[in-house]
Amino acid sequence: MKAVTYQGRHNIKVKEMKDASLLRRDDIVIRVTTTAICGSDLHLYNGELRQMTDDYIIGHEPMGIVEEIGPEVSKVKKGDRVVIPFVVSCGKCLYCLNQLESQCDYANDARDTGGFFGYSSAFGGFQGAQAELLRVPYGNFMPFVIPPSAEIEDEKLLMLSDALPTALWSVENAGVRPGDTVVVLGCGPIGLLTQKFAWLKGAERVIAIDHVDYRLEHAKRTNLVETYNFESIKEIEGYIREITKGGARVVIDCVGLDAKRKGLEMVGTLMMVQGGSLGAFRMAAGMVRKFGTIQLTGIYGLKYNAFPLGQLFERNITLKMGLAPVTHYIPVIYQMLKDGIIDPSDIITHRLPIDKAPHAYDIFNERKDGCIKVLLKP
Known part of the structure; x- marks a missing residue:
């Protein structure tokens, strides 16, 4: 064969x-x-x-x-x-x-x-x-x-x-409910389908984040979502918190370790660029509101240093994740x-x-x- x-x-x-x-x-x-x-x-x-x-x-x-x-x-x-x-x-x-x-x-x-x-x-x-x-x-x-x-x-x-069940599970596992503001990180196939299901679950506002213009244009045209290119906005996390008055109740990370924005890893006393980035997760942590939920759908397969556990704990953030x-x-x-x-x-x-x-x-x-x-x- x-x-x-x-x-x-x-x-x-x-x-x-x-x-x-x-x-x-x-x-x-x-x-x-x-x-x-x-x-x-x-x-x-x-x-x-x-x-x-x-x-x-x-x-x-x-x-x-x-x-x-x-x-x-x-x-x-x-x-x-x-x-x-x-x-x-x-x-x-x-x-x-x-x-x-x-x-x-x-x-x-x-x-x-x-x-x-x-x-x-x-x-x-x-x-x-x-x-x-x-x-x-x-x-x-x-x-x-x-x-x-x-x-x-x-x-x-x-x-x-x-693709379809993963997207629906992402929205349901994240607990999206009527009236929510939902941020979807990534406008690849899963991100685009997740945006559709977020609307179907009654979200009041769906915001899509990516750095590839044609994918953002597709999301805006087909899913009628707000779109932002994180490379065009100096401090995207703060901007999203500002326009949502404190952050989104749900952030769904459909990117995972392939994030373009690379994280940093402590190796001994040196700060090293981390292969397999936490960049999308850090972005999610900066965009979610207090008592909000972060859903990780994009794959993370490594061990990470400098994980922002304290930031999640002190803001009562719920973190959900896994294989659908x-x-x-x-x-x-x-x-x-x-x-x-x-x-x-x-x-x-x-x-x-x-x-x-x-x-x-x-x-x-x-x-x-x-x-x-x-x-x-x-």
């Missing part, structure tokens, strides 16, 4: 790899019809995850057609059109039974966290979705079957695998798509064959050609 493989920092290749196959009795194999590049994939591309090895197949946003099923699978049949959540979950452990699927107890033997596709041995060692075929474990729990009568195109349905438990959100958002309540298609800017994956990663990472969201077609 053809697949997108990691070959080192800023180096991916589309290669012929061994076909995905059934390994356990409750596995299924799907033929991927549409997949995508997620902002989280850029952490791999930029060499920020040390557990990656050459020829590892990456990607975690899949949908497709069921090709094979294991002898214990009864939920799906060959030929079913399915969406697969990016988190791997068994459906039977304590966490899965309580809608906390991103921390499934059986998905990752390597460490005390959940598992997901295409993200190295640190997150379960599952091969990724940017390929012609994908092995999916827990075939009686993970697949979401699209009804044959559904008239929703793949491009919208694909967003059920990660997307599985139980999929049927809910599917109904929203069906009813026309949400439409994610405006974030899609590029549709490319899988052979063009190296080019796709380059334009996404370097923010070229107005790139916001890239779909790949195996």
Whole structure:
């Protein structure tokens, strides 16, 4: 099968790899019809995850057609059109039974966290979705079957695998409620969808922060939010506190460690620039009001010095974070798509064959050609 493989920092290749196959009795194999590049994939591309090895197949946003099923699978049949959540979950452990699927107890033997596709041995060692075929474990729990009568195109349905449920979870986990002022850091795919859901939850004011002008323009045009370029405003935190009269009740960080504004780290008696920045988090801490909430959705994967714990404590700030438990959100958002309540298609800017994956990663990472969201077609 053809697949997108990691070959080192800023180096991916589309290669012929061994076909995905059934390994356990409750596995299924799907033929991927549409997949995508997620902002989280850029952490791999930029060499920020040390557990990656050459020829590892990456990607975690899949949908497709069921090709094979294991002898214990009864939920799906060959030929079913399915969406697969990016988190791997068994459906039977304590966490899965309580809608906390991103921390499934059986998905990752390597460490005390959940598992997901295409993200190295640190997150379960599952091969990724940017390929012609994908092995999916827990075939009686993970697949979401699209009804044959559904008239929703793949491009919208694909967003059920990660982007849409992650955005909705971010807003709900942050506790956005009617009348709130919400600041969203980042106007990438998750940030843009988070802005949509903040409005749907009744926010009175939604403010988007970024430093890429075309993304800010897109946010303003499609989501009708206030937009600010933090590179154009000398002290953006103070400015946001001023225009919101004390800060936003909710700040949702959809950036994570890729923030352009770098943090500082103490190494001995020296102050060093920190690779994998706390810049977005520090910005959030400076924009949230007293008794407000900061939601971290963008990935943070390192240990940090000079963390502003005292500032959060003395202002009664609630900090929430983590990997979105997307599985139980999929049927809910599917109904929203069906009813026309949400439409994610405006974030899609590029549709490319899988052979063009190296080019796709380059334009996404370097923010070229107005790139916001890239779909790949195996």
